[in-house]
Amino acid sequence: MTIENLSSQKSFGGWHKQYSHVSERLGCAMRFAIYLPPQASSGQKVPVLYWLSGLTCTDENFMQKAGAHRMAAELGVAIVAPDTSPRGDDVADDDGYDLGQGAGFYVNATEPPWNRHYQMYDYVLNELPALIESVFPVSDRRSLAGHSMGGHGALVLALRNPERFRSVSAFSPISHPVNCPWGRKAFSAYLGPDETVWQSYDASLLMRDAKHPVPALVDQGEADNFLDEQLKPEALEAAAEASGYPLELRRHEGYDHSYYFIASFIDEHLRFHARHLNH
Amino acid sequence: MTIENLSSQKSFGGWHKQYSHVSERLGCAMRFAIYLPPQASSGQKVPVLYWLSGLTCTDENFMQKAGAHRMAAELGVAIVAPDTSPRGDDVADDDGYDLGQGAGFYVNATEPPWNRHYQMYDYVLNELPALIESVFPVSDRRSLAGHSMGGHGALVLALRNPERFRSVSAFSPISHPVNCPWGRKAFSAYLGPDETVWQSYDASLLMRDAKHPVPALVDQGEADNFLDEQLKPEALEAAAEASGYPLELRRHEGYDHSYYFIASFIDEHLRFHARHLNH
Numbered sequence: 001m002t003i004e005n006l007s008s009q010k011s012f013g014g015w016h017k018q019y020s021h022v023s024e025r026l027g028c029a030m031r032f033a034i035y036l037p038p039q040a041s042s043g044q045k046v047p048v049l050y051w052l053s054g055l056t057c058t059d060e061n062f063m064q065k066a067g068a069h070r071m072a073a074e075l076g077v078a079i080v081a082p083d084t085s086p087r088g089d090d091v092a093d094d095d096g097y098d099l100g101q102g103a104g105f106y107v108n109a110t111e112p113p114w115n116r117h118y119q120m121y122d123y124v125l126n127e128l129p130a131l132i133e134s135v136f137p138v139s140d141r142r143s144l145a146g147h148s149m150g151g152h153g154a155l156v157l158a159l160r161n162p163e164r165f166r167s168v169s170a171f172s173p174i175s176h177p178v179n180c181p182w183g184r185k186a187f188s189a190y191l192g193p194d195e196t197v198w199q200s201y202d203a204s205l206l207m208r209d210a211k212h213p214v215p216a217l218v219d220q221g222e223a224d225n226f227l228d229e230q231l232k233p234e235a236l237e238a239a240a241e242a243s244g245y246p247l248e249l250r251r252h253e254g255y256d257h258s259y260y261f262i263a264s265f266i267d268e269h270l271r272f273h274a275r276h277l278n279h
Numbered sequence: 280m281t282i283e284n285l286s287s288q289k290s291f292g293g294w295h296k297q298y299s300h301v302s303e304r305l306g307c308a309m310r311f312a313i314y315l316p317p318q319a320s321s322g323q324k325v326p327v328l329y330w331l332s333g334l335t336c337t338d339e340n341f342m343q344k345a346g347a348h349r350m351a352a353e354l355g356v357a358i359v360a361p362d363t364s365p366r367g368d369d370v371a372d373d374d375g376y377d378l379g380q381g382a383g384f385y386v387n388a389t390e391p392p393w394n395r396h397y398q399m400y401d402y403v404l405n406e407l408p409a410l411i412e413s414v415f416p417v418s419d420r421r422s423l424a425g426h427s428m429g430g431h432g433a434l435v436l437a438l439r440n441p442e443r444f445r446s447v448s449a450f451s452p453i454s455h456p457v458n459c460p461w462g463r464k465a466f467s468a469y470l471g472p473d474e475t476v477w478q479s480y481d482a483s484l485l486m487r488d489a490k491h492p493v494p495a496l497v498d499q500g501e502a503d504n505f506l507d508e509q510l511k512p513e514a515l516e517a518a519a520e521a522s523g524y525p526l527e528l529r530r531h532e533g534y535d536h537s538y539y540f541i542a543s544f545i546d547e548h549l550r551f552h553a554r555h556l557n558h
Contacts, residue, residue: 010502011539067346067542223289260290263346 003135006031012073013038016063025119025127026086032128033059035069039076040137047141047166047277048078048132049270050124052150052157055182056102057084062147065259071267075274078138082128084149086117098182099189105177106153107201109190118190121201125157125164143273145169147262148226152177155203155216155236162212167276169217169269171262172224176204176235183230204232207239207247216240216247217272219265221255282414285310291352292317295342304398304406305365311407312338314348318355319416326420326445326556327357327411328549329403331429334461335381336363341426344538350546354553357417361407363428365396377461378468384456385432386480388469397469400480404436404443422552424448426541427505431456434482434495434515441491446555448496448548450541451503455483455514462509483511486518486526495519495526496551498544500534 085104094100151173158168177183364383373379430452437447456462
């Protein structure tokens with residue numbers, strides 16, 4: 001398992017670093033970014049928040065735009081941001097921004113041509129944390145967060161693997177993908193026409209049946225252009241109510257789908273995760 | 280004076296907005312961004328920090344990457360980020376990233392073809408503040424800050440116009456442009472071969488003769504790739520020492536030229552400016 005350091009930048013007394021490595025599961029070179037807080041330089045093993053980005057993003061968007069390093073440094077939490085899909089000239093792609101490269105949807109694809117490389121569920125669940133925990137001074141205390149498509153990914157991964165994650169949070173997640181255009185397009189391509197297969201990647205359906213709940217915080221802007229057609233937080237809310245799931249879902253007047261929304265509330269998400277990571 | 284609103288995004292309880300307007304002085308359409316803190320929505324006239332960006336930047340880099348909205352909201356300070364040069368198909372340009380569009384250097388060009396549009400000094404000093412103060416709920420209490428080329432611009436504008444600005448700060452400024460490759464290339468093109476003309480745009484030379492000093496804070500990363508060849512903070516330091524100028528220049532081990540450096544210390548700059556703006 002070799003990884004190559006691409007960049008290093010001091011930030012709030014810690015370090016933002018980008019790396020490239022060859023992913024066995026994805027069958028291609030992958031880039032990720034890590035923010036190591038100052039505490040990681042003093043021999044301490046710090047917990048990790050995995051951040052999953054939305055459509056069209058790479059490892060860079062969150063690190064550059066969310067303003068998360070300040071609070072991560074204060075709390076002593078590392079942040080890892082993977083890319084949003086496999087990448088490369090020989091990796092299947094699509095002209096749409098919402099399918100193919102930059103749009104992996106955090107599933108294990110079963111349908112050709114996608115099934116050869118699009119195994120982001122396994123990558124984020126197992127291969128990436130194993131790599132991170134073998135290379136960096138971090139503990140195996142993990143939490144998950146994400147935005148939009150990444151909010152969907154974070155919720156699904158946490159709901160299906162409660163033993164792996166201490167807490168989960170999302171901004172503007174695609175909450176009920178089996179029932180929205182983004183989700184139906186992606187799941188049709190990656191998973192095929194049998195919609196019963198899709199259910200294991202739908203946060204609202206999973207939350208209805210969750211046996212071992214992971215504490216969850218979701219923030220949603222009320223001026224988000226995608227709110228009604230794509231995001232459907234009301235489905236998640238109804239699922240939590242039906243199953244008694246520990247979900248805190250907050251709606252914020254005036255905020256849209258952008259990183260300005262994320263930046264405005266990321267401190268609260270980091271504090272939420274730190275409470276569970278350091279418990 | 281008509282301006283067109285291009286985007287509005289709620290951020291930390293305030294608003295980030297982009298506008299386009301036709302600049303008389305520059306002879307072209309210009310874009311700028313403004314962050315209005317929550318206090319501006321309650322009828323209060325808030326002071327303004329003008330942020331001048333570096334080479335290749337637009338109004339967007341600082342707003343997206345500096346993480347400045349949080350503290351601006353807390354302190355009740357508006358931030359205005361102009362573009363870094365005139366723009367447009369009929370505006371002179373150059374293949375280099377360090378001359379022409381994206382590289383106005385905050386001077387009034389005297390040499391053709393640049394003199395037709397490149398009048399950024401006047402634009403930032405007069406036209407833009409007049410527009411801002413006529414349209415938005417802001418006061419005429421102004422401060423200046425900037426990065427790299429914009430740090431040079433901020434220092435020069437404040438040093439030459441102490442009656443207009445309460446305080447000035449810079450990250451990694453081009454401190455002595457008459458004596459570095461970026462400055463010599465730009466000044467040769469915009470101002471012509473007579474180097475005595477260049478002196479009125481050199482912060483270190485101006486600081487030696489400053490009669491009415493504006494309080495100044497400068498931060499410089501010691502791992503900045505451009506430090507020795509282009510930035511020369513030691514010239515600024517020597518000038519301040521010679522004239523007894525109230526300059527606080529701080530060097531930070533490990534930090535580079537990026538927005539991660541700016542983000543790490545922007546809160547302290549905002550607090551510095553707020554002290555002088557609210558005095």
